[in-house]
Amino acid sequence: MAQQACGPRVEVTPPPLTPYRHGLFSVATPTTLEDGNWHWGVRYRTTGCYAETNEWPLPCRYDNTCNPHPNPEPPQTKKLGPPWAWILGDPFAIYAGVHCMPGADFAAEAATIARDRLTQGEQCAAEYHLWTQLQAAAANPDDHYCGQNKPVNITPPQHLTDGIGLAHAIGLLETHIIRRMGGYGVLHIPAELATYLDRRIIACDRECTGPFKTLLGTPVVLGACYTSNLRNPQNPADPTSDTYTLYATGPVQIYRGPISSYEGIDQRTNDYASIAERVYAVTTDCLIAYTTAARPCD
Numbered sequence: 001m002a003q004q005a006c007g008p009r010v011e012v013t014p015p016p017l018t019p020y021r022h023g024l025f026s027v028a029t030p031t032t033l034e035d036g037n038w039h040w041g042v043r044y045r046t047t048g049c050y051a052e053t054n055e056w057p058l059p060c061r062y063d064n065t066c067n068p069h070p071n072p073e074p075p076q077t078k079k080l081g082p083p084w085a086w087i088l089g090d091p092f093a094i095y096a097g098v099h100c101m102p103g104a105d106f107a108a109e110a111a112t113i114a115r116d117r118l119t120q121g122e123q124c125a126a127e128y129h130l131w132t133q134l135q136a137a138a139a140n141p142d143d144h145y146c147g148q149n150k151p152v153n154i155t156p157p158q159h160l161t162d163g164i165g166l167a168h169a170i171g172l173l174e175t176h177i178i179r180r181m182g183g184y185g186v187l188h189i190p191a192e193l194a195t196y197l198d199r200r201i202i203a204c205d206r207e208c209t210g211p212f213k214t215l216l217g218t219p220v221v222l223g224a225c226y227t228s229n230l231r232n233p234q235n236p237a238d239p240t241s242d243t244y245t246l247y248a249t250g251p252v253q254i255y256r257g258p259i260s261s262y263e264g265i266d267q268r269t270n271d272y273a274s275i276a277e278r279v280y281a282v283t284t285d286c287l288i289a290y291t292t293a294a295r296p297c298d
Contacts, residue, residue, distance in 0.1 A: 017120065020224060022194075022204075024127045026211035027186050027219040028252040030280075038255065042089040042281045048250050049286040050081035051182040089255065089281035094118070094125040099266060099273035110274035111261045118259060118276040126254060127225040130282050134188065134247045138290050151288040152176075163243035163294035166193065167201050173248035174218040176289045181250060185287060186219050188247040190226040196296040221252075242295045250285025 056078060096117035100106045134151075141150045154176050156164065164172075170187060177185035189197075202212045202220050212220040256278055263274035 019120075020123065021209060022191070022212055022222045023123045023224055024130065024221050024252070024254070024282075025123045027221055028254045030126075030254040030256045033255050033257055036257070038281070039091050039257065039279050041091050042255055042283065043086050044283070045084040046087050046250075046285050047084050048181050048183075049085040051180060052079070052081065054079055085286060087283050087285060089253075089283035091279050091281050092129055093277055093279050094122055095275055095277035096121060097273060097275040099269070099271040101270075102265070102272045107263075107272050110272060111263055111276070114261065114263075114274040114276035115259055118278065122256075122278070122280075124225040126280055126282055127221075127223040128227065129280070130252075130284070131188070131223060131226045133282075134249070134288060134290070135245075137288050138245070138247075151290065153291065154289050155291045160292065163292040166196055166293045166296055169246050169291045169293040170201060170214060170220075172291055173246060173289060174214055174216055177218065177248050177250070177287060178216070180287055180289075181285075184218050185248055185250045185285070186221060186252050187214070188221050188223060188226060188249065190244065191222040191224040193244065193296070194222050243292045244295065245290050246293055248287065248289045250287045252285075253283045255281045255283075 056075070096114055098110055098113045098117065100110070137151045138153070141152075153160075154172050163169075170189075173187055174185075177183075197212075200215075202214050204210060204212050212222060214220060257280075259276050259278045261274060261276050263272070265271070266273045
């Protein structure tokens with residue numbers, strides 16, 4: 001549009017911004033904690049790590065007829081697990097800031113702008129933090145952070161290099177969750193793969209306001225800030241890989257503190273600056289599993 005020089009432009013109301021509805025916050029609404037003591041981190045006890053149950057052979061039936069056990073060496077002891085595992089959530093801070101030359105109404109608006117910028121981007125920051133934690137756990141399974149269970153690669157051995165189909169990968173992950181935990185966990189998938197997921201794989205409610213779910217009902221995070229440039233946990237420096245790593249975890253919980261604001265003159269630039277900051281902690285209940293999916297064909 002041609003520049004009009006006849007007079008000053010009239011300021012109008014900007015278009016509303018609709019928050020992204022299918023990211024990490026769709027499966028776990030953040031809980032705000034006012035007690036500053038939790039800034040050292042959070043923890044809770046879970047029984048989700050030890051949902052394994054086993055069959056014990058009974059040699060005789062209720063009618064007192066007995067059959068020899070088909071296994072010549074039936075088990076002599078029952079498998080017992082610990083009562084629970086501790087799930088840990090380490091704190092991390094996210095912030096947003098703004099600066100400008102002093103003057104006009106900026107000083108009065110700076111704190112509001114910084115807080116709005118923080119709330120717009122905090123889901124993305126939480127996703128990126130969780131995704132890098134999952135990548136680190138998969139690449140270093142002996143240094144994991146998830147209770148007593150090590151991250152497990154459930155990719156079929158013959159497809160460790162080239163990956164499996166996307167629908168197959170999702171099916172393997174959610175089946176693994178249900179077998180291990182006896183209930184629903186969460187699938188974590190980069191949002192750039194969303195266009196390859198039709199309603200035969202995942203779907204949402206009529207208004208599509210809730211989380212996406214698989215046909216079995218497992219919640220799915222389509223993380224816009226799940227970075228695909230770290231695709232292969234065994235070779236995270238390779239951005240040219242034709243495979244994607246998809247993750248499954250137990251249920252996710254998110255904790256955050258209140259927003260703190262700091263503002264004043266930046267003596268280095270003589271600008272007026274404002275920073276908004278809050279502390280987060282994200283936990284995933286016990287389980288971490290992952291598999292490698294081949295890049296879908298366009």
